[in-house]
Structure formats: structure tokens, C-alpha cells
Amino acid sequence: MYVLFFGSAFSQNINLKIIGETEFETTIIDATNYHKLHINLKSVEREIDSVKHILEKQGYIQLKSENLKRLNDSIFSITFNLNEHYKYLRVFYSKMNLDESLIKQITNNYAPTYFDLTFSEIENSLNYLNNKISETGYPFTKLKLSNLRIKEDWVEADLISSALSEKRILNNIVVKGYDKFPKSFLKHYLKIKPKQVFNLKKIQTKSNQLQNINFASQIKPPEALFTKDSTSLYLYINKNQSNTFDGFLGFGTNEETNKIQFDGYLNLNLTNNLNYGESFSLFYKSDENDQQTFEVSTSLPYLFSTPIGVDLALRLFKKDSSFTTALQNLKLNYQLSTKHNIAAGLTAITSSNLLTTTQNLNINDYKSTFYSLTYQYLNLNPTNNLLFPIQSKFYFEAGLGKRVTTPNTTQQTKYTLEAFKIFLLNQRNSIFLKTNGAILKSTNYFENELYRFGGINSIRGFEENSIYANLFSVFNTEYRYQLSNNLYIHTIFDAAYFENQITTSKQKLFGYGLGLGILTKSGLFKLNYANGKFEDSNFSLSNSKIHISLKTRF
Incomplete structure (x- = not known):
């Protein structure tokens, strides 16, 4: 106890007193709440400057x-003469150098030739004005106050x-590190291009x-190089590995044969291999319900150096020996900003x-067109x-069209929604929430036009694409705990609702389980164990599904 208190007293052995000419x-x-105890003389001097x-x-x-006086070994004293108190500073300016719209942003007290500031606002306000002038293409301009004049209870200054030197215009853009970075992304995505007013x-x-x-x-x-007659911008960009291969293997027990059945898919995405920002996707899925899906799509951004891009897709689906469906899609998209995109499609x-027709009256030949x-x-x-590359997403699509059969034509509308977000609780804990759904509105329905959902990418614990619906909504939740930079575990709780007008059924579904993700040298490996049940059915371990996937980046 003696050593503790003696050391504390010895380390703070100088007492500072600042006194005014009057008690007022x-x-x-004293209202400045300055520090009175200090450990050395330098600390005292710094405190005096701070109070001033x-x-x-x-x-x-x-x-x-x-001058600072030493009263004894532990007390130093200094006297301040505050003199007159001035309420504000009146700054006179020229409209040629400063726009009145900027003045309005720093004070409410202004006139065509001057503006008023309290003394506490001067430093920040002048820095703000200087930065705004710099953003208009004059990066080397500086402001200062001159010719100070004392008035009754205020001060005037010019x-x-x-x-102002010649306005700086961006003349040249140099990309270092990734020399073949697509120029269209500089112009339309980042919106950086030559002949712009320079604003670093x-x-x-x-x-x-x-x-x-x-x-x-x-x-x-980025960095800028200024010469006498030009301004060059240097961007330092690295090309990332963006091609991905994603696949999964699922297996479970067939309720009719009690044998294990396998299903799986592959999803190949090739991005920016031609240094154009383009993407190409190839998707194939085969599941235990004798369903096969093949899809190929491509995206070409900024066609002919315009802000318009095009998406093309072809999708083929076959349900055992029941029906086949071919879908062709064309979209023209426009990038509103780096995160927002709109599109119109056919x-x-x-x-x-x-x-x-005698085997299944709910399946019919048809042709549909949607805008x-x-x-x-x-x-x-x-x-x-790399474990969670996308933090949030929102996608909404509305379509209006018609279905043509012999001899009828039916007006239809479609709505599709997908949204998810990762909520970070701290460095290791997070909550993942996702919802997706779709609605097909029509006077009547065919089985071969209904939505199909279920499986690892919708409600887990059910067979892939085993549920048919004209309306469905799925809500996925995961509590994630990141054990390390390349390993996390998570819970699974999924809920869904669907309607099928053909069978006049309305059902609620639930999926429960656990999962993990491991980032390996080969890619992101995921293992999910989930059990699915209908609202009115009993829980059964035989309904459990194990889903395995591996996503490789190259």
C-alpha cells in the first residue's frame, strides 16, 4: 500500500494554477476544466497552450x-489577462473567388459581401470552404484571413x-497492376473518365x-501526377480469381424402396476471362425425382461503350417421361450505380x-411470352x-404475359423475390436471414408450368425440386459461429408456405438441422444435415437429408 500511493503521488507532483486579472x-x-496535476514541466506548458x-x-x-512562476517545489502559477471579449468575426469576401451557395452551408448570418462566424467556427468553416474550392478543380488553392480590424464587440477581416491557377482537368488515366482492366468499367461503373474536373x-x-x-x-x-499543363491519375488495381465451380451431392432414403438415392448438380461460372467484364454460366442438375435441368447463360456489360448491357439465357427442363420445357430469356440492363441495377426483359x-392426354390431364402443350x-x-x-463473399442482396422481378394453347389464350402475371442479409453480431457471431418466393397468377394452371422448389438452395431437408406450386415463399435462417478464418458451423431452421391450385392444397413446411463450411485449398466445402416435415406430419429421422457441396474459385 505504501509503495502504491507513494509512487502515484511522486508521478503527479506539479500543481498548475491559472489566474485571471479579476475574479470574473x-x-x-476555471470553466475550461483545465488539468491541474502534471508529471513534468513540459506537460504544464502544453496545458497552458491548450487553455489559450x-x-x-x-x-x-x-x-x-x-511568465510562468514557480511558487514552491510543487506549485506553478501563471496569470492571464483576457482583455476584451469579441462575439463574432465578420469576413468580407469576393464573389469571384467564392460562391454564395457555399456560404449558406456554414452560416445563417451572411450578406452579398460578407458572412459572420463565431470564433469557435472559424477553423472548421475555412477548412470546409477550402476543400469545396479544391473539389471544383483547384487543388492548390488556399484561403487565409487578412487585414484584421477591431470593432466594438466584433472583428472584421478580409x-x-x-x-486561382488554371482549373485542373483529368487528362490521363493509368491503371497499374491490371493493365487490361476493362475501360468500360472505368467510364460507366466507376464513372471516372478523361476531361472530367479533377476531384481527388x-x-x-x-x-x-x-x-x-x-x-x-x-x-x-489512387494517386495524381500534376505537371504544368496536364493531370494524370494512377489507379492501382489487382485482377482477382473470379471463376467458380460449384457442385453438391445429396443422398437420402427413398420412402417407397427404402434404398439410398443420390442427386447432384454442377454450376460453372466464368467471369472476365476476356478482360471485358463478361460472364458465362453453365448449370446442370439431376435429382432423385428423375428431373433434369440444363441452363446456359451469358452477360455482356456495356455494349459498344454504352451503359447498356445484355443478358442471354437458355434453360431446358425435363421431367422423366412426362414433359419438357424450354425457356429463352433476353434482358437489357442498366447499371444505376455500383450496387443498383435495373433491367427489362423478354x-x-x-x-x-x-x-x-388420358394419363395426366394437368399436363398440356403451351407457349408463353412474358415482358x-x-x-x-x-x-x-x-x-x-471468402466464407461469406456477399453481405446482402435484394432481387425483384415482375412479368406480364400470356399463355397460348390450342385454342385458348390466357393472360398471366409473375412475381419473383429473393433477398438475404448477414447481420454481424461481432467478429465471430452472425445471423443469416434469407427469403425467396414466387407467384404465378392465372385463371387455370398446368403442372408443367408450376414452380418447383425444395432442397439445399431453398428449404433444406426435402428432395430437390420435389414440391410443385403456383405460389411459394421460403424463409431460411442460420446462426453462424466462425471458429477460424476458414471454418464455421451453423444451425438450420427453414420455414415455407406454398399453394397448388391444381391439387387445391395449402401447406406449411419446416426444416431443421446443422451444417458447417470449411475453406480448403480446393474451395469452400459445405456439409448440411437437415430434416424436413410438413405441418401435419410427424417428425421422422428417415426424412433427413445430407447435402454436400464444394465451390471452387479459379
Whole structure:
């Protein structure tokens, strides 16, 4: 106890007293709550300078002080003469150097030739004005106050700006690290192009948006090179591995044969291999319900150096020997910003009945045409987390069209929604919420036009695409705990609701389980164990499903 208190007393052995010329001035000084105990003389001197700065910001700009006096071994004293108190500073300016719209942003007290500031606002306000002038293409301009004049209870000064040099225009853009970075992404995605007014702050903000491109990333902040007659911008960009191969293997017990059945799929995505920002996808799925899906799609952004891109897709589906469906899709999209995208599309669907009409009256030949509008919001994980690369997504599509059969024509509408978000609780814990659903509105329905859902990518614990519906909604939740940078475990709780007008059924579904994800040298390996049940059915272990997937990036 003796050593503890003696050491504390010895380390704070200097007491500072700041006194005013009058008791009133001393009261003002004490209101600054300055530190009185210090460990050495340098700390005392710094505190005195700090108090002076505070008082000057309060309007005591003519403050004077005597020399620091040492009263004894532990007490130092100094006297301040605050002199006159000034309420505000009136700054006169020229409209040629400063726009009145900027003045409105820093004060409410202004006139065509001057504006008023309290002394505490001066520093921040002048810095703000200087930055705004710099953003208009004059990065080397500086503001200062000159010709100070004392009035009754205020001070006047003239605002002087250094001579405005020629406005800086961006003449050249140089990409370092990824020389073949697509120029169209500079112009339309980042919106950085030559002949723009040079604004380094905006350029830095725009370059940070590279985090929303999966095939490129920023190595370090951009830099500018100024010469007498030109301005060059240097961007430091790295090309990322963005091709992915995703597949899964699922197996479970067939309720009729009590034998294990397997199902799976592969999903190949090739991105930016031609350094154009393009993407190509190949998808194939075969499941235990004798259903086969084949889909190929491509996306070409910024056609002919315009902000318009095109998406093309072909999808073929076959249900055992019952029917086949071919879908062709064309979309023209426009990038509103780095995260927001809108599109208008045309979809043509042709379906053929492979059975005789006496076997299944709910399957019929038809042709459909839909015109659609789409909005998408996509936010990649800013930390470039390979376990969870996308932090949030929102996708909505509305389609209006008609279905043609012999001899009838039926008007139809479609709505599709997909949204998810990762809520970070702390560095290791997070909650994943996802919802997706679709509605087909029609006067009557065919089985071969209904939505199909169920499985690892919708409600887990059910067979892949085993549930048919004209309306469905799925809600997925996961509590995730990240054990390390390459390993996490999670819970599974899924709920769904669907309607099938053909069978006049309305059902609620539930899925429970556990899962894990491991980031290996080969890619992201996922293992899910889930059990699914209908609302009115009993829980049974035989209904459990094990889903295995591996997503490789190359």
C-alpha cells in the first residue's frame, strides 16, 4: 500500500494554477476544466497552450499572459489577462473567388459581401470552404484571413485566396497492376473518365467501389501526377480469381424402396476471362425425382461503350417421361450505380407434353411470352471474406404475359423475390436471414408450368425440386459461429408456405438441422444435415437429408 500511493503521488507532483486579472476572469478560465496535476514541466506548458487556444476560440483573441512562476517545489502559477471579449468575426469576401451557395452551408448570418462566424467556427468553416474550392478543380488553392480590424464587440477581416491557377482537368488515366482492366468499367461503373474536373476526394470514393466487383480489387488508394499543363491519375488495381465451380451431392432414403438415392448438380461460372467484364454460366442438375435441368447463360456489360448491357439465357427442363420445357430469356440492363441495377426483359417458354392426354390431364402443350422489369441490389462483403463473399442482396422481378394453347389464350402475371442479409453480431457471431418466393397468377394452371422448389438452395431437408406450386415463399435462417478464418458451423431452421391450385392444397413446411463450411485449398466445402416435415406430419429421422457441396474459385 505504501509503495502504491507513494509512487502515484511522486508521478503527479506539479500543481498548475491559472489566474485571471479579476475574479470574473478566473471563473471563465476555471470553466475550461483545465488539468491541474502534471508529471513534468513540459506537460504544464502544453496545458497552458491548450487553455489559450480554448479561450481564443471563445472570442478572447487579445489574451495576454505573464511568465510562468514557480511558487514552491510543487506549485506553478501563471496569470492571464483576457482583455476584451469579441462575439463574432465578420469576413468580407469576393464573389469571384467564392460562391454564395457555399456560404449558406456554414452560416445563417451572411450578406452579398460578407458572412459572420463565431470564433469557435472559424477553423472548421475555412477548412470546409477550402476543400469545396479544391473539389471544383483547384487543388492548390488556399484561403487565409487578412487585414484584421477591431470593432466594438466584433472583428472584421478580409478573406484572401491564393491566386486561382488554371482549373485542373483529368487528362490521363493509368491503371497499374491490371493493365487490361476493362475501360468500360472505368467510364460507366466507376464513372471516372478523361476531361472530367479533377476531384481527388470523389475519385478516391469511386475507386473504393471496386470492392463490389468480384474480378478486381484496389491495391492502394489512387494517386495524381500534376505537371504544368496536364493531370494524370494512377489507379492501382489487382485482377482477382473470379471463376467458380460449384457442385453438391445429396443422398437420402427413398420412402417407397427404402434404398439410398443420390442427386447432384454442377454450376460453372466464368467471369472476365476476356478482360471485358463478361460472364458465362453453365448449370446442370439431376435429382432423385428423375428431373433434369440444363441452363446456359451469358452477360455482356456495356455494349459498344454504352451503359447498356445484355443478358442471354437458355434453360431446358425435363421431367422423366412426362414433359419438357424450354425457356429463352433476353434482358437489357442498366447499371444505376455500383450496387443498383435495373433491367427489362423478354421471356419465351415452350413446353411439350410427352404423355398421352388420358394419363395426366394437368399436363398440356403451351407457349408463353412474358415482358418483365427487374431490380437488383447487390452488396459484396467489404472485408473480402471468402466464407461469406456477399453481405446482402435484394432481387425483384415482375412479368406480364400470356399463355397460348390450342385454342385458348390466357393472360398471366409473375412475381419473383429473393433477398438475404448477414447481420454481424461481432467478429465471430452472425445471423443469416434469407427469403425467396414466387407467384404465378392465372385463371387455370398446368403442372408443367408450376414452380418447383425444395432442397439445399431453398428449404433444406426435402428432395430437390420435389414440391410443385403456383405460389411459394421460403424463409431460411442460420446462426453462424466462425471458429477460424476458414471454418464455421451453423444451425438450420427453414420455414415455407406454398399453394397448388391444381391439387387445391395449402401447406406449411419446416426444416431443421446443422451444417458447417470449411475453406480448403480446393474451395469452400459445405456439409448440411437437415430434416424436413410438413405441418401435419410427424417428425421422422428417415426424412433427413445430407447435402454436400464444394465451390471452387479459379
